[in-house]
Amino acid sequence: MTGSKTAAKHAGISAGVLTVIALAIPYSPAQAQTVEAAPNFDRPAQPSLNFYGSPGIIDLPSAEHLPEGQFTTTYSWFGGTSRYNLTFQALPWLSTSFRYNGIQNLNLFGFDTYYDRGFDVRVRLWQEGQYRPAVTVGLQDFAGTGIYAGEYIAATKNFDVPGLGGSTGNLKVTAGLGWGRLGSNGAIGSIGTRGSFDGGDTGGELSVDQWFRGDFAPFAGLEWELDDRWGVKAEYSTDAYELETQQSDVFERKSSLNFGVEYQKSPQLRLGAYYLYGSEIGVNAQIQLNPRHPPQQLRIPAPLPVVPRSQWATEPEHWTTDWTASESKRTQIRDLLAEALKADGLVLEAVTLKGNVAEVRYRNNRYRSFTLTIGRVARAMARTLPPSVETFQIVPVRRGLGLSTTVIRRSDLEALEFAPDATDALVAVTGFQNAGPLPETADFSDELYPAFATSVSPYTAPAYFDPDQPFRLDLGVDFSASYAPAPGWRVAGTIRQRVWGNVADGRASNSVLPRVRTDQVEYAQFDTTLENLYVSRNWKPGSDLYARATFGLLESNFGGISGEVLWKPVNSRLALGVEANYVKQRDFDQRFSFRDYSVATGHASAYYEAGNGFLAQVDVGRYLAGDIGATFSLDKTFNNGWSFGGFFTLTDVSAEDFGEGSFDKGIRFRIPLDWLLAKPSRNAFGLTIRPTQRDGGQRLSVPGRLYGQIREGHRKSLLDQKARIWE
């Protein structure tokens, strides 16, 4: 290799890209112009949000949509009304929102402060053209009790106008028709009759019979963007706030006109202050994130380039395969390889060396992208293996399971690294296939099996939507340990010490079903608990088949035995699985004893990777409360680990027995740590939000379910991230 690293320590010149020194570089106007003119792929323009967390004016919607994949969270408050909103732009023309709202001093339906949850959906009919406006149809709070139920059709058009201080501004004009809440003031007509809001209902059913029924009223609004940061808004509201101002006395509605001013603090954060309904001051904080545009770009150290063998294996004797016979030579190679992988944060599991072929099994605890790690492993192999090895077989391993085999020819690596289309050229000659059984001649790493791992880590355990206190939290410390005696085997446990919390003060269960999930408060009465303690084994019973068996205290509420088999060919978008469990409910103190309730529960599952990152899953089977039914879920996933999705479960439990919400449903999202911190990591913040936690349609929470672990290492995921193979 030309030039060694140590040579850099010469004579006071040391390198370091991170050291910032202001050099007086002459910066000519012509060069400044080239910077302006260069291609740019910045964040797309994003509309501002309204008090319901959707693109809009103040309390009313517009026809605009967010950039695809945008994930927003807003908090708005005025006149005792607060709303937390989460909005996700699942498709360029479709967005969904979840809302948790509180109305102070409503004093209706038996609550002082009335809390409720709701879902919205918005569909764009067509985009803005040169003359025609964009048009969107929306359903607000379309299922459940429907305190904010309203439908609308809105049109929005942008106009170029002068801005502030000579900058170019933009004027957005919105007009629309509203039904329900949005048609309660200044109605100009009516379609059929609309059922009325019932605050004591269990909710959960689609209010199809109410949509676009009853009075409708025209609304309008303006947004004037003064420059990149400041905007002013005005609107005529068709929401009469009958419930709040006529049936109760939450605030006084003196006018239908609302005004506001907003400031874009950063690309992610926008703040607004408003004067609403002629009597109230309001505020709105809008946070917009886009999975495709991290706040900071990840920077990872450059890999070592592949040095062609022609540069260093110049004698014929370098190319013999005699070394395969020598065990000491093989051990030496294995250790060199393990060192090379360690430099990239990867762990060597085993290496199988034949004369011309080498298979490397490795563990990736650092990088999100398996494609990136395959590239790094290939480079490490090219650096350390004898010249006679021409075929590289690279197998990522997770909990003892080989996920797939990527086959790369060493001469391709040598020839293509700096080729004009390096990525496509290499991927075109790379094969992806099933990971076979571990060869008998494999040399295992010294450092694994048996392997011990421990961690001490703070934890938080939230509880939501208690009508008395919407958010409760426990926090404390988890002490975890695991022991892996052999590939695929694992003994693991976690002791949980609560330090502070108020989940224990929550609402007692009123469920008529076996209380498989609603006894959360009972379980929260104890400070020191054994969160889990289990033995598990993963193995591959056949080609394309993966299996798991787990025995012990599986989760905080249940212990028993669990088995799973998954069929997932490396090149298939479809996977099928079955899982069977026999579990007993654990005592509230979460030590080694059990309660009287036991159940056989299990599911047959189908998973499908559709286009655009959509992941669909159907599970049919028997749930923890003994109810039988099916769960349908859909998630939009990103290569970088972001995901956002929803699910619902229908079982043979009646809506009445189920209780509030009528059936189990929820939304879930995951924000990867590496995306937030711009530092390699495989962890993510995940959250599943159910409007109400009941006992129907509940699944066991077994550690180490197979599908999520397998999918990332298969062909579709690897190819979706092919750009990272040389990184």
Added chain:
Amino acid sequence: MTRLTHVMAALLALATLTACAKGPERSPLEVELITTIREQIALRRAPKQERPPLTRALLDTIESPYIEVTLEANDVFAYLQPQLVLEDDTPGELVNWVTEDQVSVALRDGILVATRGLRGDLLSSSTLAQPGGLQGPEGQGPRSFDLRLGDHESKTLELACSVTDLGPEALEIVEITYATRHLQETCESESGRVVNDFWVDSRSGRVWQSRQWAGPLNGYIRIRQLTL
């Protein structure tokens, strides 16, 4: 009761400070988060290094080749030395240069074809380098840039380029003046225009200095050959 709460709070604070993970398994989220925060604090507290000004006398004491690379947008710079010199199937001699902290740029006859370890790296690129010796870019033709952008994806930018000779220029690099020709490569695409400048030795054809575009996130970078 309050005393107990204080003890508990102290315990939690202690746990936060001592959060750790050992062994060949993935670290828990909270541990990684706390580690990163600790690193950030350490980084901010670290004293800034002062550097001596470059003189030819200093450069003359160095035996190996060095280039200086500056990210124009924020004046961040580094000295790089060759890690690999390669003759592959594509015209032009390729040199991969690297900093001490693992940032690399690959130059083919002085033309930037790849970066690694920056943000939104240039994954690969074709050039207008010609076979038959160092000359910088020549003539006209298409170039493509494959850029790391978006969701673990890349974006390929197709450009139509042409090179004009702006004539002879005397170029000074740390007390030595070279007789060069100033070549300007202008590349057009639907999404914008790229203008790369090269100062090429009038006799040997070596690129002594250049200013080249390295993608939308890194902007233009300046490269000078300090030592050979």
